[in-house]
Amino acid sequence: MSDRKTPRYVVFVESPLTGAGQDCARFLLEQGVTPVVVAARPPAMAPSLIRDYAELGVEVRACDTHDADAVADACREIAADGELVGVASVYEYYCDMGAQVAALLGVPGPDPAAVAACRSKASMRAAMASTPGLNPRFEVCSSAEEAASAAASIGFPVVVKPLDLTGSLWVRRCGTAEEVDAITREIMGIGEYLGQEVAPRVVVEEYVPGAEYSAEVMHGKVLGLTEKICSAPPLFLEMGHIFPAAVTGDRERLLVEKAEQAVKAIGLTWGPAHVELKLTAGDKDARVIEVNGRIAGDRIPEAVRIASGVDMCRLHMTALLGDTPDLNVVCDRTAVVHFLMSAPLGRLDAIDGVAEAQALEGVHEVHMRPGVQPGMVYRANGSNRDRAAWIIAEGADRDEALGRAVAAGEKLTFTWSPVDESEVRG
Incomplete structure (x- = not known):
């Protein structure tokens, strides 16, 4: 009798550029589970994704990722010689598809209707309307x-x-x-x-005028709060994240209570959620700005891991595999994700200082946004895609971590030359 174990598979629907997909895949591989990514056009994926998944040995298979039946059929085909243990997406635009297919195939996952509600700000607001004080x-x-x-x-x-x-x-x-x-x-x-x-x-x-935070949630429980550093209006670009947020007492309890009320109202009580909130004038109340039915983007999970040792990607995958994740988070450090912006319009000629930035004390990552490289022509569009690079640094407290991240950013030099509007592609 053969003692070969039955192969186990987890299928991801598409993949974001933030590294969360690769982090989840690494954990699954450690557990002896085979991750497979299905994508509408694998050759058109970002080169960094193609490279990273190839290095991990993760197959990326073509599939119509806007069709639940097509994704379900692909999952059955992938797991024909073994067991399909999970279907999910950690990419905002496809997390509802991941939940829908997981329910269709009877594997663990969040309520598809709850995740779908998060994909529409109208549905999200409607779901929270019955709980006073959540919506502006x-x-x-x-x-x-x-x-x-x-x-x-x-x-x-x-x-x-x-x-x-x-x-x-x-x-x-x-x-x-x-x-x-x-x-x-x-x-x-x-x-x-x-x-x-x-x-x-x-x-x-x-318009809610106060400071902005996000709550990192698992199974309906807030694991911790992240302080957001945002650009000045009229734009709302996220320029940095600090975990854990330096809030205590009544303000911390307020933000945690609002975030947990929000996911409960929407029905998002299984798996990860990322809830953005802002304090009202006077900091006496708060309103929910957005609820996402997924782990945070922007490398916030890595900041959580550095500060606490808790890996949110692993928590999500643990739940996906049918186990119970440990939801206790204790922080003994502070971690900062700091973003640097592209030129409003120009051709990127050179990037210098990466090694010098990486060599600074407390710096964990110095990373260009996928696609940012010499020769790139870019026009800003007033969104988070305008960020050219990110730096992650740690420190004993908020000021030390933020100071290290900013110092590393000052080591980086982006040389831009002017271009005509007609040279911009896409």
Whole structure:
């Protein structure tokens, strides 16, 4: 009788650029589980993803990742000689597909309806509306005229957002009806972005003026809070993350309570969630800005790991494999993710100082955003995609960690030359 173990497989639907997919794959390989990525166009994936998965020995298989039946069929084919133990996605635009297929095939995963609700800001707001104090005032609008009327009713300034994009894309603070009209018409004319159909609707929300945080959640419980460093309005670019956030007492309890109420209201009580919140004026209350049915992006899981030793990717994969993750997080360090921005418009000629930045005390990562390399021509679009690089550093406390990250950033030099608008591709 053969003692060969039955092969076990986990299928990921697409992969983000943040490294979370590779981190999850590494853990699965350590557990003797074979990860496979299905993607609509494997050759068109970012070169860094193609390289990393090849180095890990992870197969990337072509599949129509917008069709649940096609993904389910691919999963069955992949696991034909063994056992399919999980289906998921750690990529924002496909986490709902991962949940849908997991439910279809009877493997562990979150409620597909809850994850789908997180993919639409309208559905997300509707799900939280029955719990007082979670939502800012808001209206979902289908025209520029409706948006201007909603803004006047809510009161300026307001925030206008696309319904179903991520990364702060086309999110703007508006102080006048004219500004609301302009950004609403721009959003409604997008049509498609990164292969995703963009709904021709917007959410107009009350502007919440306080500091911003995110709650890193697993199985409905907040593991810790992350402080966000954001750009000045009218944009909402995330320029850095600090874990754990230096909040204590009533403010910490408030943020944790709001985040846990939010995921409960949506029904997202299995697996990871990333909840963004802002304090109101006076810091006496908070409102939920967004709920994501996945682990955080932007290397926040790596900051959590450095500060506490807890790997959120491993927690997610542990749950996916049917086991119970340990949700106790104790931090003895602070970790910072610090972003550097691209030029508004230009050709990148050279990147210098990487080795010098990496050599500084406490620095863990100095990493270019995928695609950022000499010869690249770029035009900023007012989103998180405008970031050229990130640095992760640790310290004994917030000030030391942030100081080290900023010092490393000052070692990096990006040399840009001017270009004409007509030279920009994509």
